[in-house]
Amino acid sequence: MKGMMSYDLMETIRNTNEWMGASARAMASYPIWGLTPHPMFKVMSAWGRVTERSFARMVIKPDWGIRSIAGEDGRDHLVEVETLVDKPFGALIHFKVAGRDPMPRRIMLVAPMSGHYATLLRSTVASLLPDADVYVTDWHNARDIPVSAGKFDIEDYTLYLVEFMKHLGPDINVIAVCQPAPLTLAATAYLAEQEPDAQPRTLTLIGGPIDPDAAATEVTDFGRRVTMGQLEQLVIQRVGFKYSGAGRMVYPGLMQLASFISMNAEKHAQAFQDKILAEAKGDGSEHDHHNRFYDEYLAVMDMTAEFYLSTVERIFKGLEIAQNRFTIEGKPVDIGKITTVAVKTVEGANDDISAPGQCVAALDLCTGLPDEMKAEHLEPGAGHYGIFAGSSWRNNIRPLVLEFIDEHANGPVKAHGKGAPKGASKVTPIRAAKA
Incomplete structure (x- = not known):
C-alpha cells in the first residue's frame, strides 16, 4: 500500500536509534568500567542517555504537568x-x-x-x-x-x-x-x-x-514552489501496522520533525553536543532547559493527509x-x-x-x-x-x-496578576482605515 512501507521504515529507524541509545547507556554504565576510568565510557553513557530519551520522546504524548496554582x-x-x-x-x-x-x-x-x-x-x-x-x-x-x-x-x-x-x-x-x-x-x-x-x-x-x-517567509515560499501533486508524493504516507489508524493517509510527525530540525540544523546539533558533554561531566539534570524544551519539541503527531x-x-x-x-x-x-x-x-x-x-x-x-x-x-x-x-x-x-x-466584557474585571507593565506596548484601539 502507498506509503505504508516508508512509514514503518521511519518508525523502525526511530526504534533502532532508541534501542542503540539504551544499549550504549547500559553497556557504558557497568560498574566494572570504574576500574578503567577512561572518559570514553562517560561520553558513551551520556550519548546513550540523551539518544534514548530523544528518540523515545518522539512517540510519547507529553503531560500537561500543571499540578497546582497559587x-x-x-x-x-x-x-x-x-x-x-x-x-x-x-x-x-x-x-x-x-x-x-x-x-x-x-x-x-x-x-x-x-x-x-x-x-x-x-x-x-x-x-x-x-x-x-x-x-x-x-x-x-x-x-x-x-x-x-x-x-x-x-x-x-x-x-x-x-x-x-x-x-x-x-x-x-x-x-x-x-x-x-x-x-x-x-x-x-x-x-x-x-x-x-x-x-x-x-x-x-x-x-x-x-x-x-x-x-513572504520560507514557509510561504515553499508553498508556492511545490505543486499539490508533488507535495502529496513527497510527504503523504499511510500509517503502519503498529497503530490503531493503520492505513490512514497522513503527513507523519517524524517527517514533520525532520523538516523542523533542518530549518535550524546547526543550532540543534550544537544543543545536543552541549547536552552530551554536560551529562558526561555530571552536570546534566532531569528537568534542565534542554530536556524541558526537547521533551516537547521532539514529541510530534501525525496530521491527516486531507487536513x-x-x-x-x-x-x-x-x-x-x-x-x-x-x-x-x-x-x-x-x-x-x-x-x-x-x-x-x-x-x-x-x-x-x-x-x-x-x-x-x-x-x-x-x-x-x-x-x-x-x-x-x-x-x-x-x-x-x-x-x-x-x-x-x-x-x-x-x-x-x-x-x-x-x-469588551460587560464590566471591568479585577486582575489577579500584574497589569500591563510600565513601558510596555499599549493596545492600539483602532486601526487606521486603509480603504
Missing part, C-alpha cells in the same frame, strides 16, 4: 484536566481549579494542529490560569484514529471549533495561536451568520497566516481566507458578517514563520466591525514562539490581551 487566598489549588467534549479527531478540555469559584474571564485557547501536541501551549495555559478559567482544544494524533472515523479536513476542523464555541457559550473569549487563526476567524464568521447568539465575546489571533501573501493538503491548497495557495472566499460544505462564510465580536491581532516583529502583516490582515476582512472593536499589537524583537510562550508573552502580550478582554 490562589488569591494564599493557598495552592490543585488543577485537574477534565474533558468536556470528546470527538474522534479532537477534544475540548478544561483546566479545573479545585476550590476556586468560577472566574469572570473564560478563555478558550485554540491550539495549533501543525505537528506538535496542544501541550506546546503549556506555559501559555499556566500563565492564564491564575486570572481565568481556561479551556483548550486538544487535537488527537491521526495515527491513533481508525480509518472508520472518516476524513478530517479544514472544513471539519472549523466545524469542530464551532461546536466547541457553542458548548462554552457566548461569554467565552477565544485566543487562536498560529495555524488555527484563519480557521478560527472563519468559525466565528460561521456562527455570526448561522447562530449569532453563540458567538464569542472577543477573538484574539496570535501569529496566524490570515493572508500568507502579505509578507494538511487542504490547508496548503486553500489557505496558502488559494488564499480563501485572505480573499474572503472560504466555504463550508459549499456555503460561503462571509467574514464581514462579524459585527459584535471584538477582534485583536498579535504579531512578532521577528516572526519568521508568520511574518508581520499576515495576521493583522484579519482586521481589514472584518468590514462589519466598528474601529473601536478592533485592535492590533506588534511585539518588538519577538519571534514566533515568543509571542505566545516566551518572555514577550508573559511580560507584555499577556497583560494586553487580558486588558482587551476586560475592555
Whole structure:
C-alpha cells in the first residue's frame, strides 16, 4: 500500500536509534568500567542517555504537568484536566481549579494542529490560569484514529471549533495561536451568520497566516514552489501496522520533525553536543532547559493527509481566507458578517514563520466591525514562539490581551496578576482605515 512501507521504515529507524541509545547507556554504565576510568565510557553513557530519551520522546504524548496554582487566598489549588467534549479527531478540555469559584474571564485557547501536541501551549495555559478559567482544544494524533472515523479536513476542523464555541457559550473569549487563526476567524464568521447568539465575546489571533501573501517567509515560499501533486508524493504516507489508524493517509510527525530540525540544523546539533558533554561531566539534570524544551519539541503527531493538503491548497495557495472566499460544505462564510465580536491581532516583529502583516490582515476582512472593536499589537524583537510562550508573552502580550478582554466584557474585571507593565506596548484601539 502507498506509503505504508516508508512509514514503518521511519518508525523502525526511530526504534533502532532508541534501542542503540539504551544499549550504549547500559553497556557504558557497568560498574566494572570504574576500574578503567577512561572518559570514553562517560561520553558513551551520556550519548546513550540523551539518544534514548530523544528518540523515545518522539512517540510519547507529553503531560500537561500543571499540578497546582497559587490562589488569591494564599493557598495552592490543585488543577485537574477534565474533558468536556470528546470527538474522534479532537477534544475540548478544561483546566479545573479545585476550590476556586468560577472566574469572570473564560478563555478558550485554540491550539495549533501543525505537528506538535496542544501541550506546546503549556506555559501559555499556566500563565492564564491564575486570572481565568481556561479551556483548550486538544487535537488527537491521526495515527491513533481508525480509518472508520472518516476524513478530517479544514472544513471539519472549523466545524469542530464551532461546536466547541457553542458548548462554552457566548461569554467565552477565544485566543487562536498560529495555524488555527484563519480557521478560527472563519468559525466565528460561521456562527455570526448561522447562530449569532453563540458567538464569542472577543477573538484574539496570535501569529496566524490570515493572508500568507502579505509578507513572504520560507514557509510561504515553499508553498508556492511545490505543486499539490508533488507535495502529496513527497510527504503523504499511510500509517503502519503498529497503530490503531493503520492505513490512514497522513503527513507523519517524524517527517514533520525532520523538516523542523533542518530549518535550524546547526543550532540543534550544537544543543545536543552541549547536552552530551554536560551529562558526561555530571552536570546534566532531569528537568534542565534542554530536556524541558526537547521533551516537547521532539514529541510530534501525525496530521491527516486531507487536513494538511487542504490547508496548503486553500489557505496558502488559494488564499480563501485572505480573499474572503472560504466555504463550508459549499456555503460561503462571509467574514464581514462579524459585527459584535471584538477582534485583536498579535504579531512578532521577528516572526519568521508568520511574518508581520499576515495576521493583522484579519482586521481589514472584518468590514462589519466598528474601529473601536478592533485592535492590533506588534511585539518588538519577538519571534514566533515568543509571542505566545516566551518572555514577550508573559511580560507584555499577556497583560494586553487580558486588558482587551476586560475592555469588551460587560464590566471591568479585577486582575489577579500584574497589569500591563510600565513601558510596555499599549493596545492600539483602532486601526487606521486603509480603504
